[in-house]
Amino acid sequence: MMSDSLETVYSTTNAMEAEFIKMTLEGEGIRCLLENELQAGLTGIFEIKVDVMSSNVDRARQIIDEIRESSESDEDSSEEE
Template sequence: MSDENLVPIYTTRDISKADVIRAALEGEGIRCEMENEHQGGFTGVTKVRLFVLEGDKDKAVEFIDVHEDGDETDDPA
């Protein structure tokens, strides 16, 4: 795999939380993409996943672990 491949690092059903994490990662200089961000009236029903470049995965996961309260997962499932 190339460092340019996007890999999943975080999964939640809370779109607001995912958006805050995405913004924080981008503030750290880590490019972050969100899957299922346009849920319409189904917020909380569909899982939202965050993706980063493979080369940034360890840094991103460490950043989330340090700042997260532990109720979500960095499991890409």
């Protein structure tokens, strides 16, 4: 039996971004834990890490890539207007 440990799939100093990633992953059925959330929210210096169970790492990274791609295309389209 494989043990399921926590792995970091994303890190940022932006507390709102970390919370958005967490909410999106949980909406897809992937439970998350934010590390250093309180310290980072106060200073913006510490990295907030988004952790998921190792069995969900690939799926979580795929979702995060989709989030980042869609936010980049949103920025591109707003610059053209």
